[in-house]
Amino acid sequence: MSVGGARHLVSVADLGDGELRHLVERGVEIARDRATVERARPLAGRVVGVYFRRTSTRTRSAFTAGAQRLGASTIAYGPDDLQENTGESAADTGRVLSGMLDTLVARTTGTTAELRAFADQPRMSVVNAMSAREHPTQALADLTTILAHVGRVEGTTVRYVGEGNNTAVALALALTRFPGTTLHLNTPSGYGLPAEVLAEATRWASASGATLTVHEDMTPCPGADVVYTTRWQTTGTEKPDADWRSRFDPFRVDDAVMAEQPGALFMHDLPAHRGEEVTASVLDGARSIAFDQATNKLHSAMAVLEWCAGDR
Incomplete structure (x- = not known):
């Protein structure tokens, strides 16, 4: 799914057949020669936010380590860190973060509607790191x-x-x-x-x-x-x-x-x-x-x- 200039992965259904195939094949390529990919640092200068409101060992570590291995800087947000807790809407939160982050990886506690609200802006990519409906x-x-x-x-x-x-x-x-x-x-x-x-x-x-x-x-x-x-x-x-x-x-x-x-x-x-x-x-x-x-x-x-x- 793309909004403006940003690509989002909120659901597998958002991906075209070619995109789905590319991501699977690219995962295998990286597994086979991760060192070469890391040396290239394709995400140098980018900032990735990692926002988890549920526990996670694999997914949170994978996206944090993955972003850093690709050259990006990361910011971690826990369940009590953003002002959604004080009533700010997901859409406003997404608009604010999109002026500061290149990608937001988020694990929520509900449906994908919140993630789609985060994605309703043209600059910051949003990745669903697990919602109640889909992983x-x-x-x-x-x-x-x-x-x-x-x-x-x-x-x-x-x-x-x-x-x-x-x-x-x-x-x-x-x-x-x-x-x-x-x-x-x-x-x-x-x-x-x-x-x-x-x-x-x-x-x-x-x-x-x-x-x-x-x-x-x-x-x-x-x-x-x-x-x-x-x-x-x-x-x-x-x-x-x-x-x-x-x-x-x-x-x-x-x-x-x-x-x-x-x-x-x-x-x-x-x-x-x-x-x-x-x-x-x-x-x-x-x-x-x-x-x-x-x-x-x-x-x-x-x-x-x-x-x-x-x-x-």
């Missing part, structure tokens, strides 16, 4: 990891197990854009993708020749290239049902689940709770690429920051 930069790291380890994104099959949370939303909106891919969702009843996201991802799949299937049980996915799960309790959220754990228990990824896809790699967006959504034997096993996936948050962040600055 777009996670999807970029995920596809970067798939491309690096599987050798392609097109034609890959991903079995996603667990809640249709903001990570699943972003994955569904991204993977279905690539021809021949399959996204096989195993989600507990009542905890699948939001209806509007499922409809949008289905449209993307129809246009690209991808396949999207939804199962409210643990229907296997023969031939999967990747088995992917996330923790059951998403950051900053609460489950509406008191007995939700009993509904999630069948959706644990263990050795038996991995045996159903003997050639599949294992991915997890982290943090993980061993013994809940995944067993230690899977997360720490030979087929797990979850910690390389975490490192690719840095490479994807660097690709996004480069892309945001590319039109100036």
Whole structure:
């Protein structure tokens, strides 16, 4: 999405097909030769604001370190640092910051409406570092990891197990854009993708020749290239049902689940709770690429920051 001269990443759906592909491929290029990119310092003289109102290990570190490795200066804002807390609107906050920052990376506590308000000005790029609805930069790291380890994104099959949370939303909106891919969702009843996201991802799949299937049980996915799960309790959220754990228990990824896809790699967006959504034997096993996936948050962040600055 572009407003005036600024590029924004508020949702994966904002990206054109070419932009999405470029960011995934660029993430792999940076992973392979980060030293050369760092020496070039393409963001020298730029300032990146990093505004997080929720906890973060990977995403906050990735964008802060990524900006600095690319030559930019960074300013960190915590949940109590900006005067949104005293009633200033998100739109006014965005207009003020746009006179001082080149890019704002923000993790909010609500919908993407606040991020779009930040982006309603022509100078400062805005990057969604996770909202309640979607985690777009996670999807970029995920596809970067798939491309690096599987050798392609097109034609890959991903079995996603667990809640249709903001990570699943972003994955569904991204993977279905690539021809021949399959996204096989195993989600507990009542905890699948939001209806509007499922409809949008289905449209993307129809246009690209991808396949999207939804199962409210643990229907296997023969031939999967990747088995992917996330923790059951998403950051900053609460489950509406008191007995939700009993509904999630069948959706644990263990050795038996991995045996159903003997050639599949294992991915997890982290943090993980061993013994809940995944067993230690899977997360720490030979087929797990979850910690390389975490490192690719840095490479994807660097690709996004480069892309945001590319039109100036």
